[in-house]
Amino acid sequence: MSSFLRVVRIEEARAALEKRWRSRPRVVEVPLGEAAGRVLAEDVFSRIDVPPFDRAAFDGYAVRAADTFGAGEESPIELTRVGSVRAGEWPKFKISRGQCAEIDTGAPVPRGANAVVMLEYSMARAKVVRVFRAVAPGENIAERGSEVKRGTKVLKAGKMVTPQTLGTLAAIGRKHIKVYSPPKVAVVSSGIELVGAGSPLKRGKIYDVNGPAICRAVELCGGEASYLGIARDEPRSLAIILKRGLATCDVVVLSGGSSAGVGDVAPSVVDELGNPGVLVHGLALRPGKPTFVALVRDKPVFGLPGYPVSALMVFDQLVAPYLRHLSGLPPAERERVRARLASKILSARGRREFVPVKLVRRGREVHAEPLLKGSGAITALSLADGYVDVPLEREIVGEGEVVEVNLFGGVEVA
């Protein structure tokens, strides 16, 4: 609890945590159907040739190419049909000189044959097939292994499992695949005044907002959220629920119901749950003062501000990068958009500030409207699409200036 109450920059907070804890992505093997949306944790090599046999690329006749030399529209050559091969069948016969076999697109080319004459360049009557065009060896055949040779690397670890990835894995016959396992995150709300969503609201109580919001934010970083419910803001109740979180999850995220956040009671409770305890308490960031970062043995515990938009912004900066890393996801590079500031932002010099904004498309341009501090927590929450990061040396960001907006997860710029 050495840094207790020494307000630090967010980078220092991260460094303090990373000095003692390294986020180690966990690997798990799952059936293809469960891999969707996750990230590959292995380089994938094919154990088979694709296609696994020489296949006809068109409907037509499997032939020996040499037999067709000299064939032309005016000078067809004649071959004897000795059988037919449908797709999915395995031909038992062999093509000898002067012979051919009817063949479907995708069907295996019979032994002896080394080319396919397309249907439109042939004419059949009973067992006699006339060929009106010469073919070269290999023509109209997809050779065994021509797509993927056995032993080739077809996918790289770190790739998101997309429809294309699933198709590729299916093509090489994989049934299971190693992906990064979603980190388990315990989400706890703290505040004796809080009531769970949808329960009757007794006098003096308010609904818990952060619990459901943070759970979804966790999922959007590839995590598996476990909402442990509401702790009374006092040591015994907090200790019980935090212990449960630490026992069942990889990371614990706690947030308060009041604007004061969980700053009052939680840090000292966390400190007693195990070493090293609280590493950072208070960020030199607006909002961020009530934030804390702790490590209980090998599991991080994050305490977030109570004001919902603040909780989400601090989550995005402080917690999300670790969850994305644990999930194998790339850093959230893409989740930023450039937008024109619709009205100026005044910020305190010497303090970094996150200002929530709403995005509005005007013609071809995207405008960012700062949500005024006067607006209620819930109004701000329902309108915010993301936030602008105002560095500590800036006092004013002018109207019309182009700024970078950090998007909240799941937001579409309509």
Add this chain to the structure above:
Amino acid sequence: MSSFLRVVRIEEARAALEKRWRSRPRVVEVPLGEAAGRVLAEDVFSRIDVPPFDRAAFDGYAVRAADTFGAGEESPIELTRVGSVRAGEWPKFKISRGQCAEIDTGAPVPRGANAVVMLEYSMARAKVVRVFRAVAPGENIAERGSEVKRGTKVLKAGKMVTPQTLGTLAAIGRKHIKVYSPPKVAVVSSGIELVGAGSPLKRGKIYDVNGPAICRAVELCGGEASYLGIARDEPRSLAIILKRGLATCDVVVLSGGSSAGVGDVAPSVVDELGNPGVLVHGLALRPGKPTFVALVRDKPVFGLPGYPVSALMVFDQLVAPYLRHLSGLPPAERERVRARLASKILSARGRREFVPVKLVRRGREVHAEPLLKGSGAITALSLADGYVDVPLEREIVGEGEVVEVNLFGGVEVA
């Protein structure tokens, strides 16, 4: 089956379908926890005031503002403490002239009081509280309904359910919410040579690639995919499986295993399942020739090319917009990126062409590398991040030209 075998532009294909079928999003009421990632299907009005009572914004003392007039650092006034209110409690007493009550952040302000003096401007000894600063009526109080007034609209239909949305819904006490129901999509692969992912590969067989790939593509459009498996490419087997799809799903997507697609047998089978049957067979598009669009009573059936990347590109253009609409999602505006073409594309004049590309970040720029036609279907599939749409009047798109790339779902531009 009027337009049978008349090759049409993709816009005409859509128009032909839309003349007879309108995609009607379905609404369903779900618990908040199941609404994540879906789209709101109702304007949401708050049934409660938020906060539901006058709340203290800071820890301190609830007072009658008039009692503090004239208070200053040098001239404190004294009040009598008559009780205390913790967050979550409901005060049973009343504050009369000259009285005050200790109050926590978030706790309800007792009757009679109309302001809160912050703790740092007070000093208490037994029941006597000294106040060193005057407060105005309403000061340091979040008034009932100041965030959200009962009856106000807080969220609009059509909004994606994000962490913020869930927080907002939780704040107003909603337990259930109306969202658009995911359209059910039957995915069928056709081809006697196909084997399901992971099964042993008998001679002459190949693995089904399109089934798993299209299922995931369906999910990324907000749909619920139901993989009905592999149909033999002959009328009886196809009819049985298509009937099952039509009975249980809203949309059927069929694709072939061979590059020929499902053009051979499926259209006539579909035609016999119900009216109006096949509306379009063949797109004036490369790839797209083996595509068909049918309507069986009120359910669309799409037949896609067999070549996997082609199947995904045609899916993206032809099927995805309907699924997104049925899911309540906005058109996929954001799923496009501008990139510099890494090598030229040659296209046939007079034919629109989709060319799959791989995206590569070079410094600050994103480059699009066309996947050559010579590359195998599976190689192309594993590499493709999206495709460039070459209009029919273009023959060459030059190296270095900036093009718009339609991203496949789930792709992150790393």
